[in-house]
Amino acid sequence: MVELTEEPGTVAANEQRANFLWQIQQTWNLTDIVEYNVLSNGVAFKVLSGGEWTLADMSALPHVKQIWPATAAVGHTPIQHTSGSILFNVTSAATRKGLNRRALQPDPNGVKIGIIDSGIDYLHPDLGGCFGPGCLVAYGYDFVGDAYNGMNRAKPDSDPMDECNGHGTHVAGIIASGADRFSSISALGAYRVLGCRGKTSLSVLVRAMERVAVDDMQIVNISIGSGLYYASYPDAIMAQKLAERGILVIASAGNDGDLGMGAISSPATAPGVIAVASLHSEK
Known part of the structure; x- marks a missing residue:
């Protein structure tokens, strides 16, 4: 689960989520993608496969606010x-x-x-x-x-x-x-x-x-x-x-x-x- 920086419910938030997902999908094959836009501007997903990108790489992106494991x-x-x-x-x-x-x-x-x-x-x-x-x-x-x-x-x-x-x-x-x-x-x-x-x-x-x-x-x-x-x-x-x-x-x-x-x-x-x-x- 990833929370992004723009305020939820805005055009900027919609564009930020779309750009973020496009960016990480250049490296990772994702499934079960969920977008949030009410309490938080964020996404959740599962990684099926992909390149050498790590969570540290993702957290270093300027528009990433927080990252959590989507645990049970x-x-x-x-x-x-x-x-x-x-x-x-x-x-x-x-x-x-x-x-x-x-x-x-x-x-x-x-x-x-x-x-x-x-x-x-x-x-x-x-x-x-x-x-x-x-x-x-x-x-x-x-x-x-x-x-x-x-x-x-x-x-x-x-x-x-x-x-x-x-x-x-x-x-x-x-x-x-x-x-x-x-x-x-x-x-x-x-x-x-x-x-x-x-x-x-x-x-x-x-x-x-x-x-x-x-x-x-x-x-x-x-x-x-x-x-x-x-x-x-x-x-x-x-x-x-x-x-x-x-x-x-x-x-x-x-x-x-x-x-x-x-x-x-x-x-x-x-x-x-x-x-x-x-x-x-x-x-």
Whole structure:
């Protein structure tokens, strides 16, 4: 992942990315190219083959601001459900008719909450029973597809259904269940970045963060983490940029407490982000 110097959303930024990609493609054979132009002016890519250019050569270019490895990130859930599991897939054809609980109705005066996770089972009646304008889950996108494991090629589509994990649906259920008592919701956004194995990559995670900004979410929950300890990872930097836009960013601190009190994973390490954790002691 490479961040360039021009401000995102400008003609100059578009030209800078195009020129940068042209320049490095004279040496490297690239694949899975992703461009960013909302929170950051940058690109992400994989190098298949190429010449003798090194990352040091790239970082020496005058328009390169920062370079990061596009490493994997994991969802902060201890359980990986399988497709059809009764733990989350309650809206299968066999069981949907048995669910008679009240669906939460969107409040036009409420807040818009984005959930970057495994998608949402929006067919569940407690979560509105539909997807799109007028539904509780009104926004969303699947950035990865079921088979994505953080390393292979993503297969995105416009349907953010939680197909095989359940964690995003769980998070959405907690948010919706508290709406009556604490606040009102105008819409939820389901931004699916986890495949069935509960893994993603930083390049995908940043794409979802940009979509959150484009969709004007006011709050975003991210139960995903990558690097420990530092706020210099790209997901932490982009989470800070969301916070600077006035978006309330809530991120899980991770599941690495056995490594010490400081073992918080990004993006929860970012300034301006609310890091959430639970504590448990057997003593």
